[in-house]
Amino acid sequence: MKPKLLIVDLDGVVWLGAKPIKENVEALKKLQEEGFKLHFITNNSTSPRIHYARRLETLGVKTSPDNVTTSGRAASLWARESYGKLKVYTIGEEGLVEELIIEGHEIVSRGSEAEALIVGLDRRLCYDKLVEALKALSKGAPFIATNTDNILPTEEGPIPGAGSIVEALKAASGRDPDFIAGKPNPWILEVALKGYNVSVNDTIVIGDRVDTDVEMALKAGAKPVLVLTGIASTMSPQEVEILRSKKVLVVRNLTELYASLKD
Ligand SMILES: [Mg+2]
Numbered sequence: 001m002k003p004k005l006l007i008v009d010l011d012g013v014v015w016l017g018a019k020p021i022k023e024n025v026e027a028l029k030k031l032q033e034e035g036f037k038l039h040f041i042t043n044n045s046t047s048p049r050i051h052y053a054r055r056l057e058t059l060g061v062k063t064s065p066d067n068v069t070t071s072g073r074a075a076s077l078w079a080r081e082s083y084g085k086l087k088v089y090t091i092g093e094e095g096l097v098e099e100l101i102i103e104g105h106e107i108v109s110r111g112s113e114a115e116a117l118i119v120g121l122d123r124r125l126c127y128d129k130l131v132e133a134l135k136a137l138s139k140g141a142p143f144i145a146t147n148t149d150n151i152l153p154t155e156e157g158p159i160p161g162a163g164s165i166v167e168a169l170k171a172a173s174g175r176d177p178d179f180i181a182g183k184p185n186p187w188i189l190e191v192a193l194k195g196y197n198v199s200v201n202d203t204i205v206i207g208d209r210v211d212t213d214v215e216m217a218l219k220a221g222a223k224p225v226l227v228l229t230g231i232a233s234t235m236s237p238q239e240v241e242i243l244r245s246k247k248v249l250v251v252r253n254l255t256e257l258y259a260s261l262k263d
Helices: 022-033 049-058 071-083 094-102 127-138 162-173 186-193 210-220 237-245 254-261
Strands: 005-009 037-042 068-070 087-091 116-119 143-145 203-207 223-227 249-251
Touching: 005 186, 022 037, 022 254, 037 049, 037 186, 049 068, 068 071, 068 094, 068 186, 071 094, 071 116, 071 143, 071 186, 087 094, 087 127, 116 127, 116 162, 127 162, 143 162, 186 203, 186 210, 203 210, 210 223, 223 254, 237 249, 249 254
Parallel strands: 005 037, 005 203, 037 068, 087 116, 116 143, 203 223, 223 249
Antiparallel strands: none
């Protein structure tokens, strides 16, 4: 049976920083018209889901916040399912904070009060936040990361990602994260599939990174598609061949994928 649910990465697939990737957006719209369901997964925890949904709507892709899963939602849900509602010290932006509140966690302002530390990308990171986070880690609080991508692609080149902040805390505490919620962990895919009556084997995962998108799809048993529009755009033909031998569908852009799925 032809998969009807497409799990689509955002950065490097739908847009690059502020700039939409037009050919991919057009193909996604056509796939929606053909009856494919789209669900978007991003390791970027900075914005609330509604922000991503609205941005997709502006591009003409029909989306609601329920069609978006961020690493912030995946981290918050995992913490709640594993420990219940927690007092959390967090390094992160609005998107992560909102997901923590949705799951009923309480945000505390001191690491010494925290029952868990949850770390995502924070573009207003300051030394004091690292100090409080280290206090939480020193007393043994679970160390949860939204993701460990060291960089984030933008149209002006890479910027430091959540992984760079996690590395600072690893160095300070001598601890590794206890849980990394985002891609390549299949957990975030499991979260995304809640609410769809679709088995993971009937799901296509579309992304621009081998170490996160493709890795997650292979681990979970979904069908991986690598699109050469974001980080993967600099891949050599040899690297592409190796991926194809692992049953990864490699496409230049989503117009190519649309052509192969359309009938
Ligand atoms: Mg990406």
